[in-house]
Amino acid sequence: MSRLPNRRDDxxxxxxxxxxxxxxxxLAVRAMTRGRxxxxxxxxxxxxxxxxxxxxxxxxxxxxxxxxxxxxPATTTPNGNWWSALG
Numbered sequence: 001m002s003r004l005p006n007r008r009d010d011x012x013x014x015x016x017x018x019x020x021x022x023x024x025x026x027l028a029v030r031a032m033t034r035g036r037x038x039x040x041x042x043x044x045x046x047x048x049x050x051x052x053x054x055x056x057x058x059x060x061x062x063x064x065x066x067x068x069x070x071x072x073p074a075t076t077t078p079n080g081n082w083w084s085a086l087g
Contacts, residue, residue: 024030
């Protein structure tokens with residue numbers, strides 16, 4: 001079974017037959033520096049988000065403790081049930 005010539009295959013062969021571009025000498029060093037900078041930035045963002053979530057959780061706990069209803073007998077209904085005042 002013979003294959004018919006494919007135009008894309010010819011284009012790829014032509015591209016690969018041309019001389020390859022010159023790679024800069026410091027490309028690996030620049031890539032490594034950029035990678036470290038990206039990792040450092042992600043780590044800082046993760047730390048800031050974690051700190052903000054923990055601060056929000058602490059604030060929610062403090063607000064819940066401050067505004068939690070008292071079990072004062074003076075503020076409860078006569079029967080002691082919250083639904084008895086409804087009906």
